[in-house]
Amino acid sequence: MDFYSLNKIAPKVSFKDAVIKGLAPDKGLYFPNKIKRLEKEFFKHLNYFSNEEIAYEVIKQFVADEIPERELKEIIKETLSFDFPIVTINENISTLELFHGPTMAFKDVGARFMARCLGYFNKQENTTKVTVLVATSGDTGGAVASGFLDVKGVDVVILYPSGKVSEVQEKQLTTLGKNITALEVDGTFDDCQAMVKKAFLDTDLISIKNLTSANSINVARWLPQMFYFFFAYKQLKNKNRDVVFSIPSGNFGNICAGMMAQQLGLPVKQFIASTNVNDIVPNYLKTGIYNPKPSKQTISNAMDVGDPSNFVRILEIYKNDISKLKKHLSSYSFTDDETREAMKYLKENYNYIADPHGAVGYLGLKTYLTKNNAQGIFLETAHPVKFLDVVEPVIKETIELPAQIKEVIDKEKVSIKISNYEELKEFLLIS
Numbered sequence: 154m155d156f157y158s159l160n161k162i163a164p165k166v167s168f169k170d171a172v173i174k175g176l177a178p179d180k181g182l183y184f185p186n187k188i189k190r191l192e193k194e195f196f197k198h199l200n201y202f203s204n205e206e207i208a209y210e211v212i213k214q215f216v217a218d219e220i221p222e223r224e225l226k227e228i229i230k231e232t233l234s235f236d237f238p239i240v241t242i243n244e245n246i247s248t249l250e251l252f253h254g255p256t257m258a259f260k261d262v263g264a265r266f267m268a269r270c271l272g273y274f275n276k277q278e279n280t281t282k283v284t285v286l287v288a289t290s291g292d293t294g295g296a297v298a299s300g301f302l303d304v305k306g307v308d309v310v311i312l313y314p315s316g317k318v319s320e321v322q323e324k325q326l327t328t329l330g331k332n333i334t335a336l337e338v339d340g341t342f343d344d345c346q347a348m349v350k351k352a353f354l355d356t357d358l359i360s361i362k363n364l365t366s367a368n369s370i371n372v373a374r375w376l377p378q379m380f381y382f383f384f385a386y387k388q389l390k391n392k393n394r395d396v397v398f399s400i401p402s403g404n405f406g407n408i409c410a411g412m413m414a415q416q417l418g419l420p421v422k423q424f425i426a427s428t429n430v431n432d433i434v435p436n437y438l439k440t441g442i443y444n445p446k447p448s449k450q451t452i453s454n455a456m457d458v459g460d461p462s463n464f465v466r467i468l469e470i471y472k473n474d475i476s477k478l479k480k481h482l483s484s485y486s487f488t489d490d491e492t493r494e495a496m497k498y499l500k501e502n503y504n505y506i507a508d509p510h511g512a513v514g515y516l517g518l519k520t521y522l523t524k525n526n527a528q529g530i531f532l533e534t535a536h537p538v539k540f541l542d543v544v545e546p547v548i549k550e551t552i553e554l555p556a557q558i559k560e561v562i563d564k565e566k567v568s569i570k571i572s573n574y575e576e577l578k579e580f581l582l583i584s
C-alpha cells in the first residue's frame with residue numbers, strides 16, 4: 154500500500170518507507186492511498202475469530218506484501234499477548250480496558266507493533282542502524298522502551314523532563330538498559346520535544362544517523378490502534394443496538410484509528426472525543442475555527458496537547474467537510490475538578506476505579522448519552538496505578554501494585570542528565 158503526505162508535496166512511499174521515515178520530508182503526516190471496506194461476512198462472523206485473526210484482516214491491506222503473511226501474523230501474535238476486556242458499568246455504559254499490557258497504558262500495542270515492523274525491515278537488508286528518538290511526558294516513553302527492548306538494529310533514545318514524570322513512569326523508562334537510553338532533561342516536556350524536533354532537522358546528525366520518531370504520527374504506531382474497536386465490537390452481547398465510543402484524546406491518534414475502523418465498515422454510530430481543558434477540537438466543532446494554543450497542565454497529563462497532530466488525519470477522512478464530520482464526531486471538554494468528581498462517582502456507585510484519562514472518557518460518554526440513546530463504551534487508556542498521586546486521595550483507598558509495576562519499581566534508575574541541545578547532539582554523535 155502506498156502512503157501519501159498530507160502536505161501533498163513529498164512523493165508517495167511504501168508502508169516500509171513510511172514506517173522508517175515517520176514524517177514525510179515535507180513535514181506532512183502519511184495517510185493511506187486507499188481504504189478498502191472489509192466484507193460484510195467478516196463483521197457477521199467476528200465472534201468466531203480470535204483477536205489475532207481479526208487484527209490480521211484489519212491491518213493486511215495497509216502492509217500489503219511488504220511483510221509476508223507468516224511474519225506479519227507472528228508480529229501480531231507477539232504484539233497482542235494480553236487481554237482487552239470490556240467491563241460493564243451499567244446497562245448503557247461499559248469500558249474497554251486497554252491497560253493490560255506490559256507498561257499498563259494503551260500505547261503498548263502501537264509501540265510493540267511498530268518495533269517489530271522496524272525489526273523486520275532491518276533484518277531484511279543490512280541497513281544502517283535506526284535510532285528512535287522520542288520525547289515523553291510519561292506514558293509514551295515507557296511503552297516505547299518496553300516495545301523496542303532487544304529489537305535488533307534499533308537504538309532507542311528517550312528524553313524526559315526531570316522531576317515531571319511519576320515514579321512508576323520514570324522507572325519504566327530508566328531501568329531496562331540494553332538498547333534503551335534515557336536522557337533526563339533539566340527542563341519541561343516542551344523543552345524535550347523542541348530538542349527532538351531540532352535533531353530531526355540537524356543536517357550534521359541526519360547525514361550520518363537514521364533518525365526516526367515513535368509517536369503516533371508513525372503509521373505503524375497509529376494504525377494498529379484500529380484493533381481495539383473491533384475487539385470491543387466482538388465482545389458486545391447485543392449487536393443490534395447502536396454503538397458509540399468515547400475516547401479520551403490528546404494527540405487524537407487513538408480516536409483517528411477508531412474512525413479508520415469505521416471506514417473499514419465497523420458499524421459505529423458516533424465517536425466522542427473527550428478532552429481535558431485543552432479544548433482545541435471541541436472548540437473547532439463548535440465554531441469551525443481550528444485554533445491551536447499552548448498546552449495547559451492537567452491531572453490527565455497524557456492529553457495535555459495544544460495542537461493535536463493527528464487531527465489532520467481525521468479531517469482528511471472527511472475531506473475537510475465539517476458538517477459530514479459532525480455526523481460521526483462529537484467532542485466535549487472537562488476540568489480537573491469534574492474529572493475527580495467522576496472518579497469518585499464511579500468508585501462510589503459502581504465500585505470501578507478509573508484513572509484520570511478514563512474518567513474524562515466516561516464524562517464525555519455520559520454527556521452524549523443524556524441526549525442520545527445508544528450503548529456506550531469509553532476507553533480506559535491507563536491503569537490507575539500509573540497515576541497514584543491523583544487517584545488515591547480521590548478514592549481514599551490504596552491501590553495494590555500489579556505484577557508489571559512491582560517488577561520495575563525496585564530496580565535501579567539509570568539515566569544521563571542533559572540540559573541543552575548541544576549535549577543531546579554530542580550524545581547522538583558519539584553513540
Ligand SMILES: *Cc1c(COP(=O)(O)O)cnc(C)c1O
Pocket residue numbers: 258259260292293369401402403404405406407408455456510534535
Ligand atoms: C497517550 C494517551 C492518551 C491520548 O491518546 P491520543 O492518541 O494521543 O489521543 C490518553 N490516555 C492515556 C493514558 C495516554 O497515555
